[in-house]
Amino acid sequence: MGQGRGLVMEVRKKSCIVLTSEGLFLEVLRPRGDVEIGQEIVFGRPVQRWFKPHYLAVASLLVAVFAWLAFAALMPRAVAYVAMDINPSVELGIDSSVKIVSARGLNKDGEAVLQGTSILREPLRDGLQQIIDRCIEYKYLDPNKENLVLATVTDVWSENKGVVDTGDVYEYISKPINDSGVDAKLIIARADRETLQKAHHNGITPGRYLLQTEARKKGVLITDEEIQLEKIRELEKKKHFRTEDLIKHWRSNDRHSAEPGNKTPAKDQMPGEPQMLPGAKETPTDEPDHRPGKSDNRGTKPWKLGADKNNGQYSNPSKPDTEPPKKVVNPGVSDKTPGDENNPEMPGKGHKVREKPADEQGESPLGEDRLPGRPDKEPGGKKDVSAKPEKLPRGEDKNIKKTQRQNRENDRKEQWTPVKYIRNKFEAWANKKRSEENREQRLENTANNPR
Amino acid sequence: MLYGDEWESSLQKIREGDEPAREELIEEAKPFIARVVGRLCGRSLNWDRDDELSVGLIAFNEAIDRYDAKLNVPFTAYARMVIRSRVTDYLRKENRWGRVDLNISDPPPDGAASRAENDASWEQYIAEVADWERKEEIKLYSETIKNLGITFGDLVDSSPRHRDTRETLIKAASYLAAHGDLYAELQNKKRMPVSELVRGTGISRKVLERGRKYIIAVATLLFYREEFIYLNSYIKLPRGEG
Numbered sequence: 001m002g003q004g005r006g007l008v009m010e011v012r013k014k015s016c017i018v019l020t021s022e023g024l025f026l027e028v029l030r031p032r033g034d035v036e037i038g039q040e041i042v043f044g045r046p047v048q049r050w051f052k053p054h055y056l057a058v059a060s061l062l063v064a065v066f067a068w069l070a071f072a073a074l075m076p077r078a079v080a081y082v083a084m085d086i087n088p089s090v091e092l093g094i095d096s097s098v099k100i101v102s103a104r105g106l107n108k109d110g111e112a113v114l115q116g117t118s119i120l121r122e123p124l125r126d127g128l129q130q131i132i133d134r135c136i137e138y139k140y141l142d143p144n145k146e147n148l149v150l151a152t153v154t155d156v157w158s159e160n161k162g163v164v165d166t167g168d169v170y171e172y173i174s175k176p177i178n179d180s181g182v183d184a185k186l187i188i189a190r191a192d193r194e195t196l197q198k199a200h201h202n203g204i205t206p207g208r209y210l211l212q213t214e215a216r217k218k219g220v221l222i223t224d225e226e227i228q229l230e231k232i233r234e235l236e237k238k239k240h241f242r243t244e245d246l247i248k249h250w251r252s253n254d255r256h257s258a259e260p261g262n263k264t265p266a267k268d269q270m271p272g273e274p275q276m277l278p279g280a281k282e283t284p285t286d287e288p289d290h291r292p293g294k295s296d297n298r299g300t301k302p303w304k305l306g307a308d309k310n311n312g313q314y315s316n317p318s319k320p321d322t323e324p325p326k327k328v329v330n331p332g333v334s335d336k337t338p339g340d341e342n343n344p345e346m347p348g349k350g351h352k353v354r355e356k357p358a359d360e361q362g363e364s365p366l367g368e369d370r371l372p373g374r375p376d377k378e379p380g381g382k383k384d385v386s387a388k389p390e391k392l393p394r395g396e397d398k399n400i401k402k403t404q405r406q407n408r409e410n411d412r413k414e415q416w417t418p419v420k421y422i423r424n425k426f427e428a429w430a431n432k433k434r435s436e437e438n439r440e441q442r443l444e445n446t447a448n449n450p451r
Numbered sequence: 452m453l454y455g456d457e458w459e460s461s462l463q464k465i466r467e468g469d470e471p472a473r474e475e476l477i478e479e480a481k482p483f484i485a486r487v488v489g490r491l492c493g494r495s496l497n498w499d500r501d502d503e504l505s506v507g508l509i510a511f512n513e514a515i516d517r518y519d520a521k522l523n524v525p526f527t528a529y530a531r532m533v534i535r536s537r538v539t540d541y542l543r544k545e546n547r548w549g550r551v552d553l554n555i556s557d558p559p560p561d562g563a564a565s566r567a568e569n570d571a572s573w574e575q576y577i578a579e580v581a582d583w584e585r586k587e588e589i590k591l592y593s594e595t596i597k598n599l600g601i602t603f604g605d606l607v608d609s610s611p612r613h614r615d616t617r618e619t620l621i622k623a624a625s626y627l628a629a630h631g632d633l634y635a636e637l638q639n640k641k642r643m644p645v646s647e648l649v650r651g652t653g654i655s656r657k658v659l660e661r662g663r664k665y666i667i668a669v670a671t672l673l674f675y676r677e678e679f680i681y682l683n684s685y686i687k688l689p690r691g692e693g
Contacts, residue, residue, distance in 0.1 A: 007685050009589055010603040017603040023617060023669065023686045025606035038585035038681075 008039045018043060072419050078102055079157055079427060080164040081196060082124065083205035084173070085150040086140050087231040088113040090131060091205060092124065094164050096427035097434075100127040106205055107228070109140060124164065125172045132176040141177065147184035148232055148243060149173060150207040153250075154196040157420075159428040162435070166190055166250045187243060188250045204228055207247070214246035215239065459526045465515060477511060480530070484511050486677065487534050492542070503538055510537035522574065524581045525684035527677075532580055585681040592679055595671055599641060601664045609664045619654055620662040621669055626652050628673035643667055 006018025006026060015027050016035055028043035035041060078093030078101050088109035093102030100119050105111030113134050119127035135141045141149075153169055155161045170188050177184050191199075191206035199209035204227055212227045220239045227235070232243055458480070464472040481498070488507040489496050496504050514533040518526050593603065611617040626648060627633050633644050643663050649656050659666065676683045 007585075007589075007682070010593070017607055019682070019686065021685055021687050022614070023610075023621060024612075025603060025610045025665075025668075027604075027607045036586065037589050038582060 005040055005042050008035055008037055008041055011035050011037060016041070069419060073423055077420070077423065079155065079424070081152075081154045081156065081206075082128075082164060082169055083152045083154070083191075083196075083199075083207055084128075084131070085205050085207050085232055086132075086135050086147065087233075088135060088140055089205045089208065090114060092119070092127060094124055096163055096431055098124045098164060098168075100124055103127070106203065113138065113140070124169070128169070128172040129176045132173065133180075136176075136180050136182055141180075141182045141184060143180075143182045145183070145233075147182060148236075149177070149184050149186045150205075150211070150232060150243060150247065151186070151188045152191040152195075152206040152210070153188070154191045154193060154206055156193060156196075157424045157428075159424040163427075163431050170250070185244065187247055189247050190250055202228070208232070210247050211235075211243060215241055218246065459520075462515060462518060462526060473512075473515060476515065477508065480511055481508070483527070483530075483677070484508055484534060487531050488538050491535055491538055503541065506538050506541045507534045510534040513537070522577055522581075524577060525680050527684070528581060528584060528680045529577070531680070532577060532584075581681075588679055588681050592672065592682060595675070596668050599637070599667055599671065601668055605664050606668055609662065611662060611665065616658070616662070619658060620666050623648050623652050623654050623659060623662070624666045624669035625673055627666065627670040628676075631674075634670060634674050637667065637670070 004020055004026075006020045006028065008016050009019050009025070010017040011030070012027075014030055016030050017025060017027050018041065019025055026043070028041075028045075031041050031043065077095060079096050080094045081091055082094060083089070083091040083106075087107075089106035090110040090113060091102075091104055091106055092100050095101045100122050103114050103117075103119055105114050113131055117127075117130050117134060119130050122130070132141065136143075141147045151169060151173055153164050153166050155163070166188055170186065173188070174186055177186070187207075189207065189210060191210060195206045195209060199206040202209060202224055204212075208227050211232065212222045212224075215222050218241065220241050222235060222239060230238070236242060458476060461472050461476045465476065484507040485496060485498070485504060488503050492503055498504050510533045511530050514526070514530040517533070518529050522529065524532075596602070596606075611620055627637065627643075630647075630651070633647055636642075636644050643659070643666060645656055645659050648654065648659055648666075672679050672682055672686075
């Protein structure tokens with residue numbers, strides 16, 4: 001019934017009810033002009049009752065809700081955070097496919113470094129490369145100094161643990177640094193979610209937060225303001241501590257070649273490689289004391305990037321750091337190390353990364369045997385988490401407070417929802433699959449690259 | 452009882468010169484005329500005693516001659532208008548004769564006659580009255596079904612879209628309207644006598660229940676067909692067997 005005639009029975013605001021000659025009651029749009037009851041009108045299409053505004057409102061609400069759910073489910077969500085302190089402090093949110101979904105600077109330098117970079121949706125590797133290149137460009141990483149890079153990896157969801165492999169992050173950071181010939185000490189640690197949240201609360205990276213809490217355990221008081229604003233290197237000088245003594249460096253089981261004991265040849269060092277700053281390593285601290293498990297000490301050592309050329313010499317721990325870097329190209333050595341076969345990251349190519357043996361007095365000979373030690377199993381690591389920060393003088397800086405507030409908001413957003421739960425379950429499954437594939441590929445690569 | 456369009460089909464015959472049909476129609480219309488005149492006078496009348504009825508009968512006959520389908524008014528409504536008009540004129544005349552001295556400024560004695568002579572104004576008068584009557588009728592219908600708990604909005608929702616369903620429900624409504632006792636029961640209990648309808652029409656209980664409001668509304672229209680002349684003539688309902 002496209003067109004019809006009907007007797008107006010009832011007049012409403014925008015429509016009227018008509019009775020057709022077929023005995024149908026219909027609600028139709030009011031024709032233009034006055035309509036009176038009893039008038040016969042010609043109407044077009046009857047008003048669809050379920051198109052009436054309130055149905056429409058309910059329907060659109062439902063559509064909106066579903067759209068939101070779908071959107072939330074598809075939106076990339078950070079499953080892990082990689083935070084880095086060079087001096088610029090940056091924090092990258094990483095999604096389940098190891099792409100960067102968020103990036104923010106936690107201090108002015110960090111923001112400056114991120115300014116103008118296009119690292120969103122980039123793989124973590126490329127993003128880190130960009131950031132480090134920029135740090136070198138801006139002289140945050142100064143070839144004339146010994147730099148310190150402190151990085152932390154934090155899994156947000158227990159379901160997605162291991163999406164961001166610490167070893168991978170290590171490689172992503174160390175490679176561009178090595179390539180540029182900048183001398184830097186790289187410390188990578190895994191932080192847990194609680195640490196991340198506390199660090200967010202204070203507007204700093206988990207790395208700095210760990211540094212602060214660990215320092216306090218050692219009796220070194222670093223105020224919130226200092227940890228927020230000062231460079232780590234300067235803090236080290238001011239407070240006389242060494243970061244590598246305080247923060248356990250991550251160490252994996254299956255990346256033997258990254259260890260100094262594995263004798264990965266350190267080749268092609270940049271000519272004129274600067275020596276380490278003596279100040280940075282002047283005082284080997286009593287590190288072994290606060291680590292109950294001796295065998296884990298190895299895992300706590302920061303790795304020296306670029307500068308440490310005393311390949312295989314860590315067994316003489318009293319002096320390696322002070323020795324001028326020696327370029328040693330020793331391709332033959334790695335063949336003897338069974339562990340190398342498991343090291344896909346550095347196939348064939350000598351890695352310049354060295355563990356810095358400076359403070360390992362008397363322990364080095366055991367080095368090769370301590371592979372199973374995992375940083376996250378150390379009691380020390382757990383202490384980090386549970387240790388409540390003492391009340392320290394607060395920086396009154398408005399900006400800091402603002403950052404803290406934002407961080408708190410961010411934390412709140414990370415609360416549990418069913419959607420997240422399902423998504424994480426799925427991502428965990430996807431990651432498992434992916435890591436299996438990766439492992440196969442690694443094995444293949446290793447097989448194809450016998451050294 | 453007669454339906455409006457049955458009279459109209461008789462009218463057709465009369466136009467073609469069937470004089471016995473006219474006699475028949477007038478005879479059939481006598482109760483209708485009596486009711487119209489009776490309501491106008493406000494009392495029950497007797498064919499043997501009351502002149503008003505004769506005036507009404509003559510007016511009905513006049514309506515047969517003058518009715519024009521082009522007026523877009525049902526014949527029943529037209530006849531009622533003519534009867535009312537003539538009987539009113541008659542009563543006025545009677546009253547004036549009764550109290551001549553009191554009512555000097557009344558309309559001119561030939562006012563009605565002159566209006567009847569002027570076709571144009573007569574047609575306009577008919578149209579106006581018809582519009583007014585139709586409107587009143589719909590309002591009355593609205594009130595009537597409201598008493599049974601039904602609104603036009605309900606009927607929009609429950610009007611069967613399919614012709615077959617509609618015809619089935621109208622059949623049930625016709626049955627209900629034709630059986631005064633069933634309709635009375637509906638009015639008293641405000642409940643449709645489903646079991647009786649199932650028995651009487653053979654329509655399934657489910658269909659009846661689903662079309663309940665529509666059946667009641669249509670049955671009301673059919674039951675008071677003399678009240679709802681315009682509506683009844685507007686809808687071309689298939690006639691169920693009473």
